[in-house]
Amino acid sequence: MKAFKDLDPLLHSQLRLAIVSLLLGVESAEFVFVKEQTGATAGNLSVQLDKLSKAEYISIEKSFQGKKPVTTCKITKTGIDAFERYVKVIKQYIGE
Amino acid sequence: MKAFKDLDPLLHSQLRLAIVSLLLGVESAEFVFVKEQTGATAGNLSVQLDKLSKAEYISIEKSFQGKKPVTTCKITKTGIDAFERYVKVIKQYIGE
């Protein structure tokens, strides 16, 4: 049974998957960097980071670097676990 | 660069991905079978099959088995190619 609901809908989104995948490879990343790497618009990115943050898949810290506001994102344990589950399911789909 | 738009949006949908993945493993499949395997509602399935069919990722044939209408789905070359591209991209995301 390939129940389509098995794929975590929070991760199964073009942009959110790219974000989480990116964050997995780094200690943390700033808003602007994530924006550049994913090619997302700032608005879209802001919304999706918020969703991931509310689910506690990532943590977000706001600070200042000199006078510039800096938004720093970091994946959480919850996020890593969810991603690993997602990978297991998607692998069944792509037959690996 | 993990541009989030690289993931074919037609395939990057919970249900449509499940459908295409399922069809890849069989010669062809009937509506009711796909519905059972994916756990989709008939309405949702009807809509998504239509989209895949319009993009020519699958072909749909309607016939009768005795007196019952039967909708038979089959993946096309276009669908297989699109799926293979999708797999390449998603693998970059899940780090394989």
Place this chain on the structure above:
DNA sequence: TAATTTGGTTTATAAAATAAACTACTTTAC
């Protein structure tokens, strides 16, 4: 000091998923 850039957020619009209602039969029960 007026435009431009930076780093975002908020709000509006477009697209997708889902559910509900409906169609067109067929089968079963009375």
Place this chain on the structure above:
DNA sequence: GTAAAGTAGTTTATTTTATAAACCAAATTA
């Protein structure tokens, strides 16, 4: 034979998501 229930879907309406556009505040540059 006819009323109720089942099968195999489609169509339409509603809700949820994704995306884009508009906006804001502060800083920088011309």
